[in-house]
Amino acid sequence: GFSIITQADSSIFPDNIRDKLDIIQNGVTNSFNKKNGTVWKDKEYDIIFTGNMSYHPNVQACKYLVKKVLPLIKEELNGKICLVGTNPVQEVLNLQSQNVIVTGFVEDIKTWLARSKIYVAPLFSGSGLQNKLLESMAMGLPTLTTSFSNYALKAKDEHEILLCDNEKVFAEKIKFLLNNSNIAEKIGRKGKKFVTNNYKWTECNQILENAFKNIALQID
Numbered sequence: 567g568f569s570i571i572t573q574a575d576s577s578i579f580p581d582n583i584r585d586k587l588d589i590i591q592n593g594v595t596n597s598f599n600k601k602n603g604t605v606w607k608d609k610e611y612d613i614i615f616t617g618n619m620s621y622h623p624n625v626q627a628c629k630y631l632v633k634k635v636l637p638l639i640k641e642e643l644n645g646k647i648c649l650v651g652t653n654p655v656q657e658v659l660n661l662q663s664q665n666v667i668v669t670g671f672v673e674d675i676k677t678w679l680a681r682s683k684i685y686v687a688p689l690f691s692g693s694g695l696q697n698k699l700l701e702s703m704a705m706g707l708p709t710l711t712t713s714f715s716n717y718a719l720k721a722k723d724e725h726e727i728l729l730c731d732n733e734k735v736f737a738e739k740i741k742f743l744l745n746n747s748n749i750a751e752k753i754g755r756k757g758k759k760f761v762t763n764n765y766k767w768t769e770c771n772q773i774l775e776n777a778f779k780n781i782a783l784q785i786d
Contacts, residue, residue: 604680606747611667612645613740614682614707616675616698619654619668623692630688630733632661638737640665642744650678679705684743684750687711688736695719700765703727703757708743708750710736726760728753 604610615631617624628649636647643665649658652671662668672678679685685702689711695718702709703721710728721727728743730736743750 606683606751609681609683610645611648611678611682612643612744613647613684613686614650614678614702615648615686616650616678616701619649619651619658619670621692623689624651625655625657626691627688628658628661630690631686631736632663632666634733635686635688635736635740636665638733639740639744642741644744645683648678648682650675675701676705679707682707683747684740685709686736686740687715688730688733689715699727700761703754703761704765706751706754706758708753709757710739721757721760726753726757 613631615624615627617627619625619628631647631649636643647666648669649661649666650669650672654668654670659668669678679702685699685707687696687698687702687710689696692715696711696715699709699711699715699719703726708728710730712731713729714731716723716727716729719727723729728739730739743753
């Protein structure tokens with residue numbers, strides 16, 4: 567038996583293997599669902615993006631956010647953009663400025679998410695279901711990403727998530743949220759409910775446990 571995270575990823579396999587695949591998706595733990603965020607007006611960071619900062623799609627997302635989106639939203643920023651994650655390569659470190667913080671490794675990603683208003687993930691490459699989106703939405707952050715990244719997630723645009731496929735749309739939606747905290751928090755709540763209902767680790771783990779049991783029976 568084989569397992570894979572999303573149905574979409576199974577398309578790369580031939581039919582004889584695809585039929586044997588178990589779809590066991592990622593999930594999010596209760597520690598994210600239970601974490602309390604700071605009141606919107608007291609949050610230190612306007613925008614946050616997280617991930618392994620040596621992974622090429624994340625590096626490209628950081629550069630896109632800072633070089634293409636930031637110039638379009640500078641006047642609306644009261645706080646800062648926070649790029650949080652381990653092993654930042656020099657390309658990411660070079661993005662640091664008065665408006666941009668690069669943290670490197672942090673002990674608890676939830677603490678940084680709780681201090682941020684909006685999660686922005688301009689991801690145009692990579693595969694599978696992005697844990698970073700599950701984490702941000704589980705924390706109740708209004709989350710902006712691309713149609714590409716939402717393909718596996720399947721959240722509802724303009725309700726549970728905001729989809730943007732170019733820098734102009736990213737900028738417009740970020741500015742709108744920063745000026746309409748009540749709507750931003752409403753989208754965050756809907757996103758949190760979506761992830762809580764559809765990506766529970768307890769259910770994902772049960773599917774994985776059943777898959778292992780089936781393998782053990784086949785061996786016996």
